[in-house]
Amino acid sequence: MQYDKIAIEAAMKTKKMGHPLYFYLETDTTNDRIRELALEGAPEGTLAVAELQTAARGRRGRAWQAPAESGVWMSLLLRPSIPPTQATVLTLLAGIALTEAIEDLTGLEPVIKWPNDILLNGKKLVGILTEMDCDMETIHSVTVGMGINVNTKRFPEELQEIATSLYLESGKEFNRAELVGQAMARFEALYEEFLEKGGTFVPFKERYRTKCLNIGKEVKVIGGETYLATALDITLEGELIVKRRDNGAEEVVFSGEVSIRGEEK
Secondary structure (H helix, E strand, C coil): CCCCHHHHHHHCCCCCCCCCEEEECCECCHHHHHHHHHHCCCCCCCEEEECCECCCECHHHCECCCCCCCEEEEEEEECCCCCHHHCCHHHHHHHHHHHHHHHHHHCCCCEEECCCEEEECCEEEEEEEEEEEECCCCEEEEEEEEEEECCCCCCCHHHCCCECCHHHHHCCCCCHHHHHHHHHHHHHHHHHHHHHCCCCCHHHHHHHHCCECCCCCEEEEECCCEEEEEEEEECCCCCEEEEECCCCCEEEECCCEEEECCCCC
16 A cells, blocks of 8 residues: 555645645654754644654653554644643643544554553554643644554564554554544644633543543552552543552642553563
């Protein structure tokens, strides 16, 4: 199935997201390409897609496997007129958009692991990495990087227990260009509503919560302090509410990493 700029543009049914489109046969990371384009004045909606990423990364600087002819590796440029404190919601909106786009295309039902992973049958299918250029009061640009394991047939041995692909879960290959188009359409609708409602997560909370794997699970919160807890709910701002195991106190997790107990491979 063709996967290049022509095929992706043909699959794009959006007004803004994915326009203009930059396609790279090989690059270090699409996030870096978008950040460069942002500094050059590229408009909101600019999308960078790569066939191969040579230096892909996830949260906390971890490496991400991004080989050729297997996945969707893309980054989107946003310029929202919202306070920087509200930008974390964009990661959650991307999670909703990608899970729904995958459902549309494949019939599979992935779930979100707060805040930036999407899992299928307990293994990582999608990673989201959001990076922001801002000052104290103003966002200059937000880069939303998305990596989807689509037609990967086999992972390196060290990843086989923790990573999966749409192919491995279904036995079918999928059209990557169509998935890009579906993802941009889903995200555009969410983003437009998000801005229309003043940058609040409130309209999306229940939609996110129904897909959030963390709720009701035992988790390990890893940040300035590491502790065990039970994930209770999502706040109206998109943060995770947990109940600590050590003292029973309820806390709101704003950032850091949350791993689900029993899946810490």
